[in-house]
Amino acid sequence: MSWVILEVPNLSRPKPKAAVQVLGCKVNQTEAEAIADLFRDRGYEIVDFSSKADVYIIHTCTVTRESDRKSRQIIRRAVKRNPEAIVAVTGCYAQTSSNEIAKMKGVDLIIGTSQRNQIVELVEEVRDTGETNSVVEDIKKLTAFEEFPLSKSSGRTRAFLKVQEGCRQFCTYCIIPYARGPVRSRPLEKAKERAEKLISMGYKEIVLTGIRLGAYGVDLKPPSSLAELVGELSRLDGLLRLRISSIDPNDFSKELVDALAGEEIVCPHYHISLQSGDNSILRKMGRRYTSEEYLELVSRIRSLRPESSFTTDVMVGFPGEKEIHFHNTKNFLNTVGFMDLHVFKYSPRAGTPAADYPEQIPGDIKKSRSKILRRLSKDLYNEFASCFLNETMEVLAEQRKNGLWEGHTPNYIKVKFPSHKANLQGETVPIRLMEMGDKFVMGREKMTDS
Structure with a gap:
């Protein structure tokens, strides 16, 4: 009997490649990492966005018109890099401007700011059917916090833990409530469980994040609060540091101040959004505090933890901002003694009240004022940090x-x-x-x- 030996070809396929590009805030960055993990868990190789990939995911931002422009630019770049790839656009710009994105050549999938935890299934559905899809829900009707699986990667020191979504402040310049919807919070026990898992993975520092973090817990039944969450997490074994991301001044209850200042594990660094140091501009912005109330809050925290640093967001060129208003803001920034400033030029967003305000500020004035405050930011940093030299x-x-x-x-x-x-x-x-x-x-x- 003679035997015929057949050579069997190697049937193992190379892993499909996915690339994720993110624009915008820490919350967006946290979500983009979770999206990458979803693809990794399904057998995809995550590659750099500049590489050729089978799937490109652009996690967008829409806080300014410049953010929209950058999002479109990156979408076009992905389509050009590999015309055969599936291009998925998600995030805030996708939520507010899905019709605009749908007209762009090469976009296969649009997902807003919900159902992103199903993105792999939606991408593979597009791949299998060859049909484009848009999954953008009515953001006003969302009530549940969107859960992502926990990343299996470790080796870093700092983990971002998203515990809150949405905002209902409707400041006159801001598009974010229309992109993110109402307040939704991760239940206290689930937040605690997630923190414990992060600690077990080797993370030494956890940063709590949210769109309006200070509103954490108001939607839960029974209600909770950021102060309660901070207290619970502060007692976890193995955690060295707990940080808080941006908080609105109105959300600092006495209980929250006591929790942040009284727990040694909580880092004494507070990012408290200001926007303007002039009270008349604050009123036009729909901000619900005065510069005097802001300064009182900072002074109260400093009296409890003198080593505290404060950073903030400040906007230049809001409609009607005259030289005296800008001067008041600059003086106020010096009075507070911030460590650092995140300076933004006002950008009209369609559908917000401020976009229709009279006395829109010319671009060259916005640019000049922004430059002045960026220089001030560097001086403030050096002034604050130098106080700790030789310590x-x-x-x-x-x-x-x-x-x-x-x-x-x-x-x-x-x-x-x-x-x-x-x-x-x-x-x-x-x-x-x-x-x-x-x-x-x-x-x-x-x-x-x-």
Whole structure:
């Protein structure tokens, strides 16, 4: 009997490739990481957005017209890079402008700010049917917090934990309530469980994020609060640091101030959105506080934790902002003594009241005022950080770059320092702050007595 030997070809297929590009805020970045994890868990290889991929996901932002323009630019770039790829557009711009995006050549799938946890199934449905799809719900009707599976990746020191979605403030300039919908909160126990899993994965620091974080818990039954959540997370074993992302001044109850200032584990760095230091502009913006109330809040926190740093968002060129209003804002920024400023030029958003206000400010004036405040921001950073020179502070080592370790103090001063140790990532290191760099401080390890 003779045997015929057949050579069986290797039937294993290469992994499909997916690339994710994100624009915008920390919440968007957290969501984009979760989207990448969904594809990774389904067997996709995640590649750089500049590479050729089978699927491109653009997670968009719509806070300004420039954000919209950048989103469109990236969509076109993806289509050009691989015309055969599936291009999926998601996020805030997709939610508010799905009809506009649908007209763009090469876009296969549009998902707003819900159902993103089903994105892999929706992409594969498009792949199998060859038909484009738009999944954009009526944002006003959403009531449930959108859950994503927890990332299986580890090795970093800081994890972002999204606990809240949506906003109903409707400031006169802001498109975000139309993009994100009503307030929805992750239930307290689920937030606590997620934090415990992150700690078990090796994360030393957790940053709580949300669209309007201070509104956390108002929609839950029974209601909860950010103060209660902070108290619960502060008692978790293994967590070194708890940070809070941006909070609206109106959301600082006495209980929240006490929780943030009274828990040692909570980092004394507070990003409290200001927008303007002039009361008449604040009223036109629909902000529900005065500059005096804002300053009182900062002073109250500083009295409890003197080492606290404060950062903020400030807008220039809001309709009707005259030179005196800008002057008042600049003076107020100096009075508060912020550590850093996130400066934005006002951008009219269709459908918001401010877009129809008279006295729209010319672009060159916005640009000039923005430049002035950016210079001020650098000066404020140096002024704040220099107060801590020659002090020893605990720095959580995050990464090694160009031969130096980088990390942050509890009050969010960026520190660079040399070390002979090969791997400090995730360790807190006592560092003596020595000299100012460009928005960072050079330091050196404090040698412990043997």
